[in-house]
Amino acid sequence: MASETDVAARELAAPRRKAAAKRNTSAKPRRRTRTPDQTREALLRAAIAEFAREGYGGARVDRISKAAKSNDRMLYYYFVSKEKLFHHVIEHCYAQLVASEEALDLDLTRPREALAALVAFNWQYYWENPELLSILASENLFKGRHVKNKIRDVFANAQFGLLERILNAGIDRRDFRPDCDRTFIYLSILSLTYFYRSNLYTLSNYMQIDLADQERRKAWLAHVQAMIEDLVRRRDDR
Structure with a gap:
């Protein structure tokens, strides 16, 4: 049997054990520490959303x-200033665009289908x-001064390169005109796709039609594809 001393010791220790258990259960879980790359990425993504929403x-x-979930000190540590952060945002957006485009599985033995894709x-x-x-609307207010160096020399060349490979494949197969101008074709594609989307709301109200309607969007895409193909098709193939 336990002695009176042992019983008394256990009774004295019980409140301390309960208090310790309560502290352990009420303690907040420790927040996982992010790596520097994760912090930088979080700041960049938050900046994309902020610049897109507010200009x-x-x-x-x-x-x-x-x-x-960071602080101004870390933002300035990684990006130096608001304008340099904006430059990184533009660079990131172009990098994502080009990476997605380069991931396309295009069959250059079928250049018409590749161009339509x-x-x-x-x-x-x-x-x-x-x-x-x-973000590009904001950059145009800067007259494109951030779209230089890497953005122009790397990303633009990558996009031009893909279009040029498609056009050359079509010329080699005698599907496309030999005098296709890649600059005009590139601008035509951007004009016919970018303008519709970037002016969606004003044009919908002005023209009193719902340009966001799925059927209208499908019809417009088919129209644009036909126009671009007509621009590059050989004259004797009409």
């Missing part, structure tokens, strides 16, 4: 930091990534 002039660094990709990408439209 460059209306975007605020403190809101970006808060949305990223490229048109469809551009059309769909703008619908799925509307933040790109808003």
